[in-house]
Amino acid sequence: MTEERTRAEGLKTSERIAWVGFMLFFVVVLAIYVARGIGLERDVADANRELLDAQMKLAQYTQYEVPRPAEVGLTNAQIQAMQRRGIARPELQLARSLLEQPELIPHAPVLGGQMHFVPDGIHVLNDRWVLATFEDGHIRGQMLLEYEVAHGNVMWQVIESYLE
Structure with a gap:
């Protein structure tokens, strides 16, 4: 035990x-x-x-x-709205219309030159404004134009311009 x-x-x-x-x-x-x-x-x-x-x-x-830059150019909705107003290719046709109207340039040429818009200097900012560069071979400038499209026609109005 x-x-x-x-x-x-x-x-x-x-x-x-x-x-x-x-x-x-x-x-x-x-x-x-x-x-x-x-x-x-x-x-x-x-x-x-x-x-x-x-x-x-x-x-x-x-x-x-610097904040993000603003969007420049036409949106798809703006392009479609312009197409309904009679402009099939808005940016191209706006540039052509402006190139055909050098009388919109409010500055006189110098040294026998002739004022004209620079084709590569035309920038469609939105569905209301265009920034365009112009020159006569001696002087150069830029201008802000307002436009309106109706029935395939473009009506221009100069807002501001300056010479460089």
């Missing part, structure tokens, strides 16, 4: 050691996870600080940045 009692006490002691071992293992694992969590929180806080610094520097560099 003493042997059985000794054996039972030995088993209880072994069980207790096993349980204490498991408990120590879980405590160590828990401590590791807590330490990693604290480290990760610090890393996230540092990353947030670095991100904020980078955003502040970017804001300083871009505070004087």
Whole structure:
């Protein structure tokens, strides 16, 4: 009986050691996870600080940045509207119409030249305005014109012009 009692006490002691071992293992694992969590929180806080610094520097560099340029030219909807008004190829036909009307240029030629629009200098800005370059071979200028299309005809009005 003493042997059985000794054996039972030995088993209880072994069980207790096993349980204490498991408990120590879980405590160590828990401590590791807590330490990693604290480290990760610090890393996230540092990353947030670095991100904020980078955003502040970017804001300083871009505070004087020129905004995105405005869209220039006719939209698909504007082209379709002009086609309904009788102009099949609006940009081409507007340029041709303007090239045929040098009398719209409000400046006199010099040294025997003749004022005319520069074909590559005609830019349709939108469904209302055109920016056109003109010259006579000696002097050059630009002008802003307003136009209206009705029944395939283009009517022009000079808004502003200047010589370079």
